Amino acid sequence: MKIWPILVTLAFSALLLFVNLGGGALLDYDEATYGLVVKETLKSGQIATLKHSVSGNWFEKPPLYFWLAMASQKIFKTPEFGLRFPSALLGFLAIVLTMLIVYHLTQNKFTSAVAGIVLATTPVFIEAARQVRLDAPVTAAILFSFFCFIKGLKNPRWLMGVCVGAAVGFMFKSAIGFLIFPIILIWSLFHRDFKWLKSAYFWVGLALAAGILAPWHIYESIKFGYGFWNEYLLHHIFRRFSQTIIGGSPPGEYLKFFILLASPWIVVFVAGFIKNFAYFKRKDELAKNFLGAACSALFIFLIFEVSRTKLLYYLIPIFPFVAISISILFDDIFRKLLKSAQKQALVGFFVILALASLNTIYAVAHQHTQLRINQLVANEEKEIGLILAQDKTGIKTYIFGYPYHETIRYYNNEKSFEEIKIDQALKEPFFVIISRSFLNSSEFPPELAKRLEGIFVGKTVALLRFE
DSSP, rough: OOHHHHHHHHHHHHHHHHHHTTTTTTTTHHHHHHHHHHHHHHHHTTTTOETTTTTTOOOOOSSSHHHHHHHHHHHHHHHHHHHHHHHHHHHHHHHHHHHHHHHHHHOOOHHHHHHHHHHHHHHHHHHHHHHSSSSHHHHHHHHHHHHHHHHHHHGGGGHHHHHHHHHHHHHHHGGGGGGGGHHHHHHHHHHHHOOGOOOOHHHHHHHHHHHHHHHHHHHHHHHHHHHHIIIIIIIIIIIIHHSSOOOOOTTTOOHHHHHHHHHHHHHHHHHHHHHHGGGTTTTSSHHHHHHHHHHHHHHHHHHHHSSSOOOGGGTTHHHHHHHHHHHHHHHHHHHSSSHHHHHHHHHHHHHOOOHHHHHHHHEEESSSSSHHHHHHHHHHHHHHHHHHHOSSEEEEEOOOOOOOOHHHHHHTTOOOOOOTTTOOOOSSSSSEEHHHHHHOOOOOHHHHHTEEEEEEEEESSEEEEEO
């Protein structure tokens, strides 16, 4: 089998991930928040402890992505590109690892290219990897661990990489990196193979993982004690799982999300799983591989479905295993077809691929309604932030009933602003940021209207000056 399908997949993936990567403003909240953390930490000169301009010491996430972004910003002049580059690069690595996993399982280059192109044309995966988010990086770490695991079943030395990858994943996004352990247990159950637990290499890898995790955690514990663990572990791990901290999605939100930003492959995955339910009765290696990957995807979904804090990007680790399942299913069906039927199957696959590619390009260009609105808001907030950054008068800036602050804060050089109160008496000149919808619906008294100047009035947000 020629290598060109793999090369085409890698080239197309790179185009989707890197073209115009720095083109839009940083989004509220994660992108702009993480950008602020990088900026403030660099300014402090103490990169071990992450900083935020409002909260001071910032313990929401482990530091690895932020360290990579700090280095990236020194290489790339465009701040948006520099902040997003590590995520996009690790998203590309996730596609490569998905292909390597499938090649190891099937020894078929075309099937591995199918897995790669399925993941590359899953819109939500590419969109997440093009943002300053931790989801694509932790997914790459999980896939690295899984690749080491399946290689280690034949060559035990590879088992050292399982826990190392988990530790790296933890340093990206805390406990999410440890999802690899239930995944390999699911895989082992279907294959009835637990000999890896007896391998010294696996336990050596565990010791190496402790060496990766311990230094930063010990340093922060010594420096901040209980305050560090209360914020880092109790609030941002346990409480997110047990309470609705942010992002409580209503019933059906995940379904809408899958239809818009994971089609058509999620439909192919569900249909293939239902239609081939007989795989549970089969004992051959291919059926075990399909079920191991498919049930891993379902397990990850259930974990985040049970969690009280629901954010749609949490589901990103699902999609490589969806891609692995689809490619294995395709390989199984394709091998059994006659040559004439194989041509028809290829035509059908490329039709679905074309639809998936269009949906992905549509998402990357932010043409889906919600993505378009999110980017429009961020771009207008950037405009306001830059205006405020250039202001030399020193007058105060207030927010009135507008919930998004971080993008403005990032671009206005972190000048402070506060929420204005309805009954607050203000006689000195000031800036006020309000939503455009509120501005349109409000009728200001004539005396007040005379003293309000529209400095920037966008489609979603406005900056007014009160004289």
